[in-house]
Amino acid sequence: MVEKLKEAYKIWQQILPHxxxxxxxxxxxxxxxxxxxxxxxxxxxxxxxxxxxxxxITNAVxxxxxxxxxxIIGWENKVVDDRKYIRLSEKLVExxxxxxxxxxxxxxxxxxx
Numbered sequence: 001m002v003e004k005l006k007e008a009y010k011i012w013q014q015i016l017p018h019x020x021x022x023x024x025x026x027x028x029x030x031x032x033x034x035x036x037x038x039x040x041x042x043x044x045x046x047x048x049x050x051x052x053x054x055x056x057i058t059n060a061v062x063x064x065x066x067x068x069x070x071x072i073i074g075w076e077n078k079v080v081d082d083r084k085y086i087r088l089s090e091k092l093v094e095x096x097x098x099x100x101x102x103x104x105x106x107x108x109x110x111x112x113x
Contacts, residue, residue: 001098002046005039005064008091015084023079027070034067042099054106061103064096 012035019028041060045053068089075085 001095001102002039002042004091004095004098005035005042008088008095009035009039011084011088011091015080015088018084019074019079023074027074027077027079031067031070031074034063034070038063038067038095038099045102050106050109054103054110057099057103057106061096061099064092064099068092068096 012032016024016028016032038060041056041063045056045060048056071080071085071089071092074080075082080088
């Protein structure tokens, strides 16, 4: 799952330089920060004690959902073209599903204890 997030971020880094400077400093910076935050939280979640893992992954799910939301806004406002949007959003959806599955697993495991 961290690998999927890394792939998504690599794609984003290929898109970012082609966004106009003003949009890169606003919505581009927001998406970039959210993707980096998600990547960091997922990485930390791999090594955190079980008691902290659920909070980290819950935050990662929120961050990736926010990144997808801002990406949609960017696409709707023609900041990101269709082809690039589709390519990135496919990776984000895959990573999001994996994060959500991990979160559900942790919730089940935590409630069983």
